[in-house]
Amino acid sequence: xxxxxxxxxxxxxxxxxxxxxxxxxxxxxxxxxxxxxxxxxxxxxxxxxxxxxxxxxxxxxxxxxxxxxxxxxxxxxxxxxxxxxxxxxxxxxxxxxxxxxxxxxxxxxxxxxxxxxxxxxxxxxxxxxxxxxxxxxxxxxxxxxxxxxxxxxxxxxxxxxxxxxxxxxxxxxxxxxxxxxxxxxxxxxxxxxxxxxxxxxxxxxxxxxxxxxxxxxxxxxxxxxxxxxxxxxxxxxxxxxxxxxxxxxxxxxxxxxxxxxxxxxxxxxxxxxxxxxxxxxxxxxxxxxxxxxxxxxxxxxxxxxxxxxxxxxxxxxxxxxxxxxxxxxxxxxxxxxxxxxxxxxxxxxxxxxxxxxxxxxxx
Ligand SMILES: C[S@@+](CC[C@H](N)C(=O)[O-])C[C@H]1O[C@@H](n2cnc3c(N)ncnc32)[C@H](O)[C@@H]1O
Numbered sequence: 001x002x003x004x005x006x007x008x009x010x011x012x013x014x015x016x017x018x019x020x021x022x023x024x025x026x027x028x029x030x031x032x033x034x035x036x037x038x039x040x041x042x043x044x045x046x047x048x049x050x051x052x053x054x055x056x057x058x059x060x061x062x063x064x065x066x067x068x069x070x071x072x073x074x075x076x077x078x079x080x081x082x083x084x085x086x087x088x089x090x091x092x093x094x095x096x097x098x099x100x101x102x103x104x105x106x107x108x109x110x111x112x113x114x115x116x117x118x119x120x121x122x123x124x125x126x127x128x129x130x131x132x133x134x135x136x137x138x139x140x141x142x143x144x145x146x147x148x149x150x151x152x153x154x155x156x157x158x159x160x161x162x163x164x165x166x167x168x169x170x171x172x173x174x175x176x177x178x179x180x181x182x183x184x185x186x187x188x189x190x191x192x193x194x195x196x197x198x199x200x201x202x203x204x205x206x207x208x209x210x211x212x213x214x215x216x217x218x219x220x221x222x223x224x225x226x227x228x229x230x231x232x233x234x235x236x237x238x239x240x241x242x243x244x245x246x247x248x249x250x251x252x253x254x255x256x257x258x259x260x261x262x263x264x265x266x267x268x269x270x271x272x273x274x275x276x277x278x279x280x281x282x283x284x285x286x287x288x289x290x291x292x293x294x295x296x297x298x299x300x301x302x303x304x305x306x307x308x309x310x311x312x313x314x315x316x317x318x319x320x321x322x323x324x325x326x327x328x329x330x331x332x333x334x335x336x337x338x339x340x341x342x343x344x345x346x347x348x349x350x351x352x353x354x355x356x357x358x359x360x361x362x363x
Contacts, residue, residue, distance in 0.1 A: 117258020131203035323349025
């Protein structure tokens with residue numbers, strides 16, 4: 001469906017193209033109010049390929065920041081990706097926190113020219129649940145159920161005020177507990193957990209995505225929650241706290257101004273009811289992360305692709321990993337462009353794409 005790129009490209013601004021855009025469904029820029037035509041006109045460069053540029057249906061190895069500028073302007077209907085989350089994976093070890101922020105900010109900014117007007121950038125990301133923050137007070141939790149000594153903080157304070165000349169050892173002897181217990185009750189910490197380690201907090205990423213999206217020229221359009229399996233084994237922080245398990249991630253939909261074709265028949269009525277119109281998607285996460293550290297499920301990519309694009313449109317993933325988005329694009333009759341930094345993942349993605357093509361040919 002080339003409606004959007006044809007209808008909203010600059011070539012439509014001339015009178016000769018008007019009949020054509022009307023035939024395509026009347027989505028031409030002339031339908032917009034004059035002030036919007038003036039504002040959006042400069043965005044609407046024709047979707048012509050760039051010399052030496054990235055072609056659809058290929059995987060490219062390299063840093064997304066070097067390769068994204070080589071994609072033809074206004075040529076991508078949807079970009080869907082899951083970036084490094086800054087949670088200590090091997091593939092993000094080259095990034096500092098500032099470097100991670102700069103990577104995402106730059107990549108979002110580089111998307112604006114290449115997305116078609118009315119098209120989308122959808123980012124799958126999660127909050128960082130154990131974000132190290134050296135400025136946090138080093139106070140650990142009091143595991144009251146596990147307390148072996150019945151001595152309370154109030155007992156210690158009372159004993160100290162009644163016996164102002166006593167040191168901690170004497171107070172401990174008086175109360176029948178250890179000096180360490182007196183110290184814990186007074187300072188609210190213990191050596192194992194709190195005194196020396198940098199403390200961790202939640203880093204909420206949604207605000208950053210909103211800010212970077214808006215400054216690139218996009219508008220936040222929607223957000224959904226992907227509920228995955230509860231990661232009990234990764235959730236050590238839940239045992240001595242009131243924190244929840246790691247069991248959901250976000251999908252942030254950023255929209256590039258332009259006319260968006262809304263075609264209800266892209267998915268079935270049952271699919272609209274079950275997930276198309278729903279804010280929460282429950283999809284099991286990929287269990288066998290043996291060949292890549294953090295794949296997202298094929299079903300997640302397939303839903304985003306089917307909801308937001310038409311067959312033959314181009315879907316981009318510039319953090320391609322094992323190639324899931326490309327496989328979803330192929331299986332649903334879309335084209336793809338894949339970018340991935342690491343050689344072994346490029347090879348993995350190419351293998352998955354090749355077997356998806358073989359399966360499709362046999363189908
Ligand atoms: C969360 S994973 C994506 C997984 C993918 N969605 C899948 O299903 O397999 C992020 C990927 O980004 C890649 N990556 C990290 N920095 C990159 C960069 N600067 N440019 C391109 N890819 C990068 C990593 O190697 C990793 O494969």
